[in-house]
Amino acid sequence: MKEFEEMLHTLHPPSEEKKLTPKQEQILKAAVEVFAEKGYASSSTSEIASRANVAEGTIFRHYKTKKDLLIAIVKPFMRGFAVPFFAARFVQDVFDVPPEKLEDLLKTLIKNRFEFVKENAPLLKIVLQELAFHSELKDQFQEVFIQEIFPKFEEAIYHLKEKGAVVDFPNPTMIRMIMSPIIGFLVTRFLIAPDLPWDDEKELDQTVHFIMHGLSKGTGSSSD
Amino acid sequence: MKEFEEMLHTLHPPSEEKKLTPKQEQILKAAVEVFAEKGYASSSTSEIASRANVAEGTIFRHYKTKKDLLIAIVKPFMRGFAVPFFAARFVQDVFDVPPEKLEDLLKTLIKNRFEFVKENAPLLKIVLQELAFHSELKDQFQEVFIQEIFPKFEEAIYHLKEKGAVVDFPNPTMIRMIMSPIIGFLVTRFLIAPDLPWDDEKELDQTVHFIMHGLSKGTGSSSD
DNA sequence: ATGTAAAGTGAGTAATCACTCACAATTTGA
């Protein structure tokens, strides 16, 4: 019940954007709940209103349409997730560091983003579900991930390849290989089996280990 | 237009289950289309009927509810995907084969399942989307994947660990690491960017390479 | 205290929804 306030702060960081009225926060909180539970299309504005202890008209006072409400929820989440990747240090850190420390660096980044997702697990579900159907969300995804995060990865990969520490797969393939096990863990951890007794630290370490070894050259057969 | 017949055969293999009337096939074909396009909840039975050139009542003659129609589509797809894993040979093949050939064996299996998914790409989308919301589909998933496929993997992993060829992560973690890059590829290949000029053979080879090396012991740090 | 703008309300609305049913057309079996 308490960590929702932090989540809402993430949704609408107090630094930017106008501050929200209490009812507005209740609406956002209820909408995240309902959207995550039933999916956007199966959620009714009347249920969101009643769960937020608010009249249905109040929702439409602040959000012109139901889809506007969805976007108001998802957009800040995506931007919030991407924030660390905007740091100029990101790429520099990756290729300045000696290869044997790279694993630790990746771990730090991933653990940080893991905590962010952990605090916003329902948002992860909403994004993964609705990205497929709403072009507005796709555009936002394109803006944040493909235009900001992916190029950072590509630059880092470029330097790793130069050092010869890494297999020579195409960049999109390598990025997919880096992200797939991470997303696979996040989805299992928060969506499929959130109630299992997870040792997050261990799982993340093993996931990073898996990625690094999977991308490393050689391992026994030193053919090419 | 033509490969739909094969797909429908996969949906309702002629060996079992009663044969379908032409209208019934049109309904299934249209339903797959519409469900994949707009998602189950946003699809209307009236649109499915009109796209199938069928009266709306005809749908409900064969499927009591809209959800019954969804299940009639998804269930055979899941069963069809699992078929090769039911083969008794599966595990035996994996641990009888010398480790250096294991990669080839995995490739063969994965390429085979890849072709199956390729012929039923819209079904993949429907399953991934709707699994989250319909307990009937979760049950079917449980039945097929968790009770049939996962144990086969566990047995194979047990023998691989015995041979000492593989890191000692928990079985669920290892299964996740095997499946994540494959699912990541399938999702990218068929849902996110199906129109890219894919070299499927190469991508699959690299994905298997990535998995095998990621799970292999050692590579530099032979600490534990 | 008072005027004004913003926030909140909930009954009302037209559209759409999944589903029904009385009936028509077609297929089947003997």
Add this chain to the structure above:
DNA sequence: TCAAATTGTGAGTGATTACTCACTTTACAT
């Protein structure tokens, strides 16, 4: 050939939907 069973039809139905709007309440500056 003909009756019975199966398959197909589409107008009709009650429920639910996102959204509106005339109105009330609250917040705030002077």
